[in-house]
Amino acid sequence: MDYRGRFAPSPTGQLHFGSLVAALGSWLRARHAGGRWLLRMEDIDPPREVPGSAAAILDALPALGFVADEPVLFQSQRLAAYDAAFERLREAGAVFPCWCSRSDLAAGAGLHRDGCCVAPPDPQREPAWRLRAPDTEIAFDDTLQGPQQQNLRESAGDFVIRRVEGLYSYQLACVVDDACQGVTEVVRGCDLLDSTPRQIWLQRLLDLPTPRYLHLPLVLDATGRKLSKSEQAWPVDPADPLPALRRALAFLGQPVPAGAVDAPALLAAAALGFDPSRLPRHGGCFNG
Structure with missing residues (x-):
């Protein structure tokens, strides 16, 4: 290519x-x-x-x-493209709504690793949407920095894909647009x-x-x-x-x-x- x-x-x-x-x-x-x-x-x-x-x-x-x-x-x-990617993740069960506060996250050193929200749903406000981080090693070879490896669950946790305001995260938009x-x-x-x-x-x-x-x-x-x-x-x-x-x-x-x-x-x-x-x-x- x-x-x-x-x-x-x-x-x-x-x-x-x-x-x-x-x-x-x-x-x-x-x-x-x-x-x-x-x-x-x-x-x-x-x-x-x-x-x-x-x-x-x-x-x-x-x-x-x-x-x-x-x-x-x-x-x-490009919001329509991000909407489509988000819906695909939701249909696959890869994301979940999250109402966790900062104090809820503090118990996990600031990271969310449960794969589901530990706070009760709040019908008065919109949730953030998080991607379930797997307990697996993601490895790649950076052209300049050399071999890299990260356990996604331990290092990043369940990370936000769509914020409470409805704004999509850098991670999702970047991936969709690079493709x-x-x-x-x-x-x-x-x-x-x-x-x-x-x-x-x-x-x-x-x-x-x-x-x-x-x-x-x-x-x-x-x-x-x-x-x-x-x-x-x-x-x-x-x-x-x-x-x-x-x-x-x-x-x-x-x-x-x-x-x-x-x-x-x-x-x-x-x-x-x-x-x-x-x-x-x-x-x-x-x-x-």
Whole structure:
């Protein structure tokens, strides 16, 4: 199958350096494989969205030299697909309604592992819907981080698929959309490494293909925090893209082409010189 990669930002703010690294890493992998690079806007969580940030991100990417090979997919327009996947899980008995409070969950170290709700049904409010996590090991080989294994029940527990507000979880939407877009390799940050076993289990339940995974090191600030949650998570300047692109290439261990006069020229040269074996496994601090 031809290579199909993707970049899937959430509209929770402007494009920052950590997101740029993820975009660049996914773009380089796609171009190195002679494949297609896709773009998805993960705008299914309105309470977390920053007004105008989706448009700002979509405006910034072309200015940085990133142009998707197919139209942008918006998760906010995909609710019918998530409804269908949810109904399939419900018909299979893989999910259950849950009225558990935080205090109910505290007894299980914050995780729900019972396979059914321990709280009595409350007809006055909507439940969350959880997926029954099996007591089984989910193993996969990450292209960069190596072999991974997780007991889904012990590590994740019965995880939420649809929230009480009716909003679908990242895990379900991501799985449905990766299959819809025909993604063959997911390149993203290591903060999502522990989400992968949950997504693989969902893929199995929904008879969807499992792509390869490559989790890039995170960009951290001087205190070890993920850059997007740090005061140092400044937006990338699309009007002056070359400095940020050069720093992102260096962070990914790649040679930084000299003499490029604009972002497309820099990226074209970077694609020619891309060496996957130079990608770092662990992220260090980004000090500007």
